[in-house]
Amino acid sequence: MIGILCFWDRLATPYLDKYEKVLQEIGAEYEVVFWNRTGETNPNLAVRESEIRVPCRDQVLFKFLDFWAWRKEAKNLLARGKYDFLIILTTYPGVLLSPYLCRKYKGRYIFDIRDYSMERNPVFGYVVNKLIGCSAFTAISSKGFFRFLKPSPKIIINHNLYIPGGYSPVSISFREKEKIRFTFVGNVRLDKQTRAVLLSLKGSERYESCFSGRILPGCDIEEYCADNDIKNVCFSGPFLNQQKPLIYQNVDLINAIYANHEKRIRLADATPLPNRVYDAAVYQRPIVASKGTYLAELIDAYDMGFSVNGFAKDVEQQFDRYLSGFDEEKFTKGCQRFLSHIIAEEDAFLRLLKKTIKERAL
Numbered sequence: 001m002i003g004i005l006c007f008w009d010r011l012a013t014p015y016l017d018k019y020e021k022v023l024q025e026i027g028a029e030y031e032v033v034f035w036n037r038t039g040e041t042n043p044n045l046a047v048r049e050s051e052i053r054v055p056c057r058d059q060v061l062f063k064f065l066d067f068w069a070w071r072k073e074a075k076n077l078l079a080r081g082k083y084d085f086l087i088i089l090t091t092y093p094g095v096l097l098s099p100y101l102c103r104k105y106k107g108r109y110i111f112d113i114r115d116y117s118m119e120r121n122p123v124f125g126y127v128v129n130k131l132i133g134c135s136a137f138t139a140i141s142s143k144g145f146f147r148f149l150k151p152s153p154k155i156i157i158n159h160n161l162y163i164p165g166g167y168s169p170v171s172i173s174f175r176e177k178e179k180i181r182f183t184f185v186g187n188v189r190l191d192k193q194t195r196a197v198l199l200s201l202k203g204s205e206r207y208e209s210c211f212s213g214r215i216l217p218g219c220d221i222e223e224y225c226a227d228n229d230i231k232n233v234c235f236s237g238p239f240l241n242q243q244k245p246l247i248y249q250n251v252d253l254i255n256a257i258y259a260n261h262e263k264r265i266r267l268a269d270a271t272p273l274p275n276r277v278y279d280a281a282v283y284q285r286p287i288v289a290s291k292g293t294y295l296a297e298l299i300d301a302y303d304m305g306f307s308v309n310g311f312a313k314d315v316e317q318q319f320d321r322y323l324s325g326f327d328e329e330k331f332t333k334g335c336q337r338f339l340s341h342i343i344a345e346e347d348a349f350l351r352l353l354k355k356t357i358k359e360r361a362l
Contacts, residue, residue: 002030002361003083005074007093009034010049011214011238012187014275015114015141015160019087022353028362033077035070052077058218071096078104085136085361087110091117094131095124098149102134108360110353111135112158116267119148136356139349144271144294156352157345160275162241162282170249171283171332174323177252182288182319183210184255185239185247185276190221191269192260193290193310200315202230207316209255212247214238248283254305259290262311270294278342280304281335286326288319303327303334 001041002023007143016032023030032049035362038152039055052073056066074097078086086101086109088094094101094111099232101109111131118124126149132138139158142150149155164343174180182201186249188211201207209232215221223256225233239247259269270293277295280287287305296307 002085002087002357003030003078004030004032004087005089005093005097006032006034007070007090009036012216013089014241015112015158016089017241018158019089019353022350023357026354026357026362031083033074061195065122067092067096075100085357088112090114091119091128095127098127098131102130106134109135111138111142112355113138113145113149114272116145116148117273120267124216136350136360142271142273142294144273147271147294147350148267156349158349159278159342159346160273161278161342161346162244162275164242164245164282167245167282169282172252173283173328174252174326178206180207180252180319180323181210181250182207182253182255183212183247183251185251185279186213186274188213188215188219188221188235189258190219190224191258193256193257194221195224196311197257197308197315198225198230198233199228199275200310200313201232202228204232204316207319208232208234210234210251212236212239244279244282246283248279249302251283251285254280254285256286256287256295257272257308257310259293259310262309263292265290265292272362273298277304281338281342284332284335286322286331294340298338302338303330304338 004016004019006016010016030048034049034051036051036053037056039053042051045051052070054066054073057063074093080102085122086105088109089112091113119128129150132154135154137154137156138152139156143157150355157263198209201209211221222235254276256274259265271292273295276287277298281304287299289299289305289307291307291309299305300307308318312318
């Protein structure tokens with residue numbers, strides 16, 4: 001049996017779906033192990049699902065202790081010998097279990113890296129690179145991660161691409177649009193640039209800041225908007241991937257601004273690729289990123305949008321300038337170029353995933 005270790009619940013692990021679809025397609029037996037961070041019994045677990053129930057607190061010291069408690073439970077689970085092969089989703093569970101994985105599961109696990117964690121720390125970085133070396137292969141969701149990872153023949157790109165069946169993008173034109181919905185689609189956090197942009201667009205007669213997705217624990221965005229009398233904002237709650245075509249019918253610009261600094265943006269903000277960049281190409285909506293990020297470089301290379309410094313005082317004017325000069329044909333061709341490149345890399349990943357599972361896990 002294959003075990004898939006997740007560090008969150010299903011809603012916070014959208015990249016799990018691809019692995020499950022492939023495993024089901026080739027008839028592999030598997031089980032997904034979530035971390036239930038509430039510590040309470042979950043009556044809604046489905047077939048092929050289990051969980052580690054360990055409460056996780058927000059304070060750094062307590063969180064460290066909770067991570068260690070999760071590690072103990074996960075090691076006990078693996079020690080039962082239930083799983084012949086593992087898929088480790090995200091960096092922290094891999095690092096926490098690294099000695100066990102490299103000793104007991106060498107060559108028998110896939111390591112999936114989704115974000116920068118603490119790889120610039122020499123010890124942490126050494127462990128991550130050792131995990132890559134001991135893996136069957138390692139998937140990364142952004143080439144921006146090579147800013148902190150050593151190149152390795154075991155690394156392959158795994159994109160979060162979702163193209164709904166039968167969907168045809170609806171072209172967009174801004175020439176006669178009086179109202180523009182600037183929309184964040186995904187798990188909602190509140191970083192410092194997002195706070196600044198909300199204030200900058202506050203009271204705008206043209207732009208409305210919208211957020212579609214689950215508001216993550218500890219995110220006080222609704223309170224922040226209320227306290228600052230920000231009224232040109234809307235929230236539409238959690239959604240399923242299948243609902244994205246409907247969501248993007250009401251999106252004009254995609255909000256991918258996320259960073260806590262203006263200069264020397266930390267790697268955790270500068271290197272990932274959010275699902276929204278794929279949405280921009282699939283649903284053909286321009287995307288706005290934070291300057292200084294790998295995402296900003298990518299959308300500039302493919303003419304898929306523009307980037308701003310979220311702390312700038314003229315954010316609304318920058319939006320206006322982009323929209324007034326918007327070239328729909330250039331934008332559409334850029335989306336098509338981007339998708340062609342991504343689909344080729346995605347095909348390579350799927351071939352390797354299927355080959356690895358068939359050879360080492362069945």
